[in-house]
Amino acid sequence: MTAPVTIPTALQGPWRGGVLAVLAGFAQAASLAWPSSGQPLWGLQWVSIAVLAWLVRPPVPWRLAAWYGGVFASAWLVGTFWWLFISMHTYGGLDAPLAVLAVLALAGFLASYYAAALALFAWLAPRNSRGLVAVSFGAAWLLAELARGTWWTGFPWGASGYAHVDGPLAVLARTVGVYGIGFVAATLAMLAVQAQRGDLRRLRTGLLGVALLGGLALLGWQRHCALEQCAPPLQPPTQPLTLALLQGNIPQDEKFQPGSGVPLALRWYAQELKRAQADLVIAPETAIPLLPQQLLPGYLEGLEQHYRTGPQAALLGIPLGDMRQGYTNSVLGWLPGPEAQYRYDKHHLVPFGEFIPPLFKWFTEMMNIPLGDFNRGALAQPPMHWRGQRIAPNICYEDLFGEELAARFIDPAQAPTIFVNFSNIAWFGDSLAIDQHLHISRMRALEFERPMVRATNTGATAVIDHRGVVTHQLPRHTRAVLIAQVRGHDGPPTPYAFWVARWGLWPMWLLAALVLLLTWHAQRSAARPVVAG
Known part of the structure; x- marks a missing residue:
């Protein structure tokens, strides 16, 4: 007989967790460009997504994970592109209440991708493999980011990876791009959450996370060295x-x-x-x-x-x-x-600015663009x-x-x-x-x-x-x-430019799908009853 699954007290009230998700979502928005300086804060982005990871970590039910994911993403996206109100109301002539509703509707629609992805994560996440939980959380996050960036012509403004343009993860841009950076940041956030207790299995997971962070810090130092020109360039620079x-x-x-x-x-x-x-x-x-x-x-x-x-x-x-x-x-x-x-x-x-989607001509006719x-x-x-x-x-x-x-x-x-x-x-x-x-x-x-x-x-x-x-x-x-x-730069393309030029973002979609498929298989294997010989 197995012990009953319990949910931490802080998670038993979805409204209390929802308030925390809203605050974390606004922090995610601020991490992209801090209001007073306009600079990205990669540490704040990582902390905010770690809060979300803590809220949805197993054994949270999938409905609650969807709620937290949707609330977090709605706050994050509204806090990121609230300025669309200016274009629609101040310059487009749309009534203020309708402009507010339009921004909220767009944020809510795009947030539904994150709600669905985290619901899928909570439904699939295994209970006995914390490393796989972390990677599957990153894969679910990646899936939502890709959907937002490509479906319905895509609106990837404010993707989480942009907060890391000055951080240690920026070294990954030439290989996996902004979506890959977001995947790694989300995976590391869940690893940190999974390593918060001291049993051996969680300690191993935590050590893995520390090793990954240490490796990324080393890569970040190497990038800093390149920025400061610690070594001569491999190719002679072109004429300015x-x-x-x-x-x-x-x-x-x-x-x-x-x-x-x-x-x-x-x-x-x-x-x-x-x-x-x-x-x-x-x-x-x-x-x-x-x-x-x-x-x-x-x-x-x-x-x-x-x-x-x-x-x-x-x-x-x-x-x-x-x-x-x-x-x-x-x-x-x-x-x-x-x-x-x-x-x-x-x-x-x-x-709406340069082409009118089907069934929305009435909306553009209300604006003076x-x-x-x-x-x-x-x-x-x-x-x-x-x-x-x-x-x-x-x-x-x-x-x-x-x-x-x-x-x-x-x-x-x-x-x-x-x-x-x-x-x-x-x-x-x-x-x-x-x-x-x-x-x-x-x-x-x-x-x-x-x-x-x-x-x-x-x-x-x-x-x-x-x-x-x-x-x-x-x-x-x-x-x-x-x-x-x-100074223009020539020479061979970066790994990112090479594979994206040939296959687009399909390798990223495939990565997310394979990780979630592996998670589903691990969950099914763990659920099979053990038959005594």
């Missing part, structure tokens, strides 16, 4: 490229107004594009807020002629297209020579070749999707040496969205070991080197030009 990054700081409520923001943008960007002294001049997403056919005759042609006959090149954010062919959110490039023009069309469009339905560009568009560099643009939140950027590494001759992100975060005001997006770009630099240059309307306009370090940055919400140098 001088950049001029234009930050127009056009107020979002004026950006598309013909009597204020539009003439200001046309005047200021034309002026700076013509007088900037740099190898490459870059203006942000929709720096020119009108279609070419809406501009005064000769405006765009004059800028193009300036670069075709000079020693410089330029990249400029502008909408393109017409009613017959459709519209694109694009980047135009100009280089010296009679036919030297480059174009990039945004591939991963923003729901121009150009709400764009055509989609190809996945792996070629880079712009300039001064020995292969410069690969991405627009707005396209840099959230590392698996899509990785598609550009299939052909070594076209693999980027420099990424450039064109953004307009003015939609979200003076909020933590700016800091969060900066750390997202830093994570991409770590995954691919390629510099990421950011040209934005209001910030963060910055240069990030191949180590994920911000080397140059403009003050936010200022109208200014950042002059900086960047």
